[in-house]
Amino acid sequence: MDYHHYDKNDFLEDASLLAYVKGNDPVVTRFWEDWAQQQPPNIGEFRKAVFLLRHLLSAERINARPGTEQELWGRISQTIDTAAATPVRRMGLRRWIAAAAVFLLLAGAGIGYYIYRYTGTQIAVYAAYGTKKQIILADASMVTLNANSSLRYARHWGKNSVREVWLDGEAYFEVKHLKDDALPLKAGERFLVHAGKLDIEVLGTTFNVKDRRGITTVYLKNGVVKVGTNATDALNIQPGEEAEYRQQEGLLTKHPGDAGAAAWLDNKMVLHNTPVKEIVQVLEDSYGYKVVLTDTAVANRKINGVLPLKNTETLLYILSNMLDVDINVNKSDSTLLFRPGK
CATH class of the missing domain: 3.55.50.30 (Phage tail protein beta-alpha-beta fold)
Structure with missing residues (x-):
């Protein structure tokens, strides 16, 4: 089937894409990963559909105080920067789609971001084309999302829980350092970034991660970072170095980095x-x-x-x-x- 002319709504109605998002069929997963890697002209529509499906499939409830729906539409019409909501009751699929449509309209118009709650414990932030977003995580670490990027993470981290985030796109991280002794690393002191197939483990540091077109790069400004995948040995990179993972070749390398990697922040x-x-x-x-x-x-x-x-x-x-x-x-x-x- 030729998916090159599909828009977001076409993708949302495609059973194969739904199977891909569920992740239960490795053949389907490989097909869509290969398709996306070709960077078809409608890749933006594909990403919007995948982003929406992932949140709809795992969603249980959304926050909505009385008058929220009218307020959101009012904010859209007045091009106000942000939108937020407060939970009160369970919502059916039809209203979930309506809420998701509000989110996409806001993001597509470049009007800031909408924080989406799902499974009661996690949130996701999306930065639309031509925008950037700053996020403060539960541990006070700061993340700056570049345009056309999303970050998923837990609303709260327990004292003994690994701090984990999932990135699609590009972001700059300023991770809060929690380790203050010489003892072995505890779970709650670990910070993991999952980008594509690459896992990035840090203590307290600042670094840039870019996951685009089947290539994931990590540029380290300062601190300590270890990167690897399930299929590769981990690499330790030093400040000023860059690690690069090419998904198609399954190759992980490191080399002197480009200090301008995070210039997009400015x-x-x-x-x-x-x-x-x-x-x-x-x-x-x-x-x-x-x-x-x-x-x-x-x-x-x-x-x-x-x-x-x-x-x-x-x-x-x-x-x-x-x-x-x-x-x-x-x-x-x-x-x-x-x-x-x-």
Whole structure:
């Protein structure tokens, strides 16, 4: 079946995708992972559907005080930044879908994020295209989510519970250090980040994790980090180093890192002999564009400098001049067409 023209609603009605989200069929799981790795033009619709299904399948109740529904719609119409709710009663699937629709409308419009409660103990945060979100976890650790990224974690961690979070996309972590003795590491002192198939264990540290297009990278600013998968030996990385895991090859390596890996926190991209195709990936992954290069040789050109990411119009204007190309924006389908300059 050709899924390349599916939108979010089509994916939500597909039995195969539902089986993939449930994770009970390894054949189906491999099919969808391979399909997503090809970065089809509707990958954003696919991710929205998967994100929604995961939360609907595990949801038991949602918070809703009297008047919340009217308040949410009022906030949407007034483009207010955030939305929240308080639990009172169980909701049926139909109302769950309505609540999820509110969440997607908020996220899709770039109006901040909606904190979604499920199974009574966990929450998830989603940063829409072109936005960033800051999260303070139960242990006072701070996470900054990059655009088109989500983080799932427990609302509360017990004293003897491992601190765990699940990341899809990119985030910068500032983890609170809980170990204050020389004794063996206790469960409650451990902090684990699960990104793709990579497990990242830290004590107290700051680091950047990026999980995109079947490649997971971890850049360590300071502290101690150990990374590994079920199929690879763990690697210890030092400040200034980067670990990279390529899912297709099952290969985990480490090498000197790029200090500009977390420059997105300051709304910029630092370029050191960077291929244009990497900039294209940022436009697609963080802003939801589909980039078309009429001259494919442009993709391999390498440039240096700093790109401002805060304003897309400024970003595209600078790119146009740096590459000597005309960039046409089709707002109806978010396509960017790069043509040789006249």
